[in-house]
Amino acid sequence: MLVVVALLAGAFAVTPAYADDPGLNCALTATATVSVSPSPVVFGQNAQVQWSADGVNCFSEDALQISGPGFDPATEIFPVGGGSRAVFVGFTGTATWDVTVVDLSSDTGFSRHLASVTTSVSQVTTVPDLTGDTLAQARQALTNEGYVLGSVGSVVDCENVQRVSSQSPSAGTPLVRGSSVSIDIGRRPAPPRQCN
The missing domain is CATH 3.30.10.20 (Trypsin Inhibitor V; Chain A)
Incomplete structure (x- = not known):
């Protein structure tokens, strides 16, 4: 009797935990684009980040995470589709924005990176040295x-x-x-x- 139970447990263990998650189809088939304008972005001004994503059999449990300046992927999610946001460029160097699709219903937290865009920051101004000036x-x-x-x-x-x-x-x-x-x-x- 113990041998039969062990065999049954082994048979069930090979089934992926997320096999019954309806949102997984969308996560697997989703494609996206993301852009920022202007490029390069201008220090001290707003840049416009735009994204568009689509997939097969996408439902409310499927969402997009946007990461990069002006976005908090830990607290913000967006529906699969398109959107845009103005982001103030108060940083220097380069900036990257990423789009990831996540299946919120998945027991495994299934996600897949879809697209990214990187741009440099131009026209950075720095404080002059005033020491010794009247x-x-x-x-x-x-x-x-x-x-x-x-x-x-x-x-x-x-x-x-x-x-x-x-x-x-x-x-x-x-x-x-x-x-x-x-x-x-x-x-x-x-x-x-x-x-x-």
Whole structure:
């Protein structure tokens, strides 16, 4: 009797756990495209990510995951079909968007990567180095790069009296045009202390 039970258990074990999942057909047959415009994307502007996917026997348990800047595949899913989203380009380097179809009803979490697009980021602007500039020079340097002067503080700095002692964000930081940059102007210490 024990031998028969062991044989039956072995026979059932070869059946895939997802064989009865109706959404698997869609996941296996789905195709997709994804594009981004403009390409390359422009730093500090919106890019449009568009996708389109189709498959045989797709149902509500089939979904698309879009990964890449502006998307959270852990919390967002999209129906099989088409869509688009505007994404703000506040990052540098390159960006990749991927489309994956997932079968939400599958015991195994079946998924299949369908398409991807990669583009570089152009026209990246960085904060200029303002250290040692007068207030007027710092304001002009920021204006020239498309930034605005933010808060102006003061710190004791005998080497940069009446000049920029520090800035935030620091020089070389990628920053979207129109953003503000704060500075601290150096000043002498209050008496009786003195600069050497």
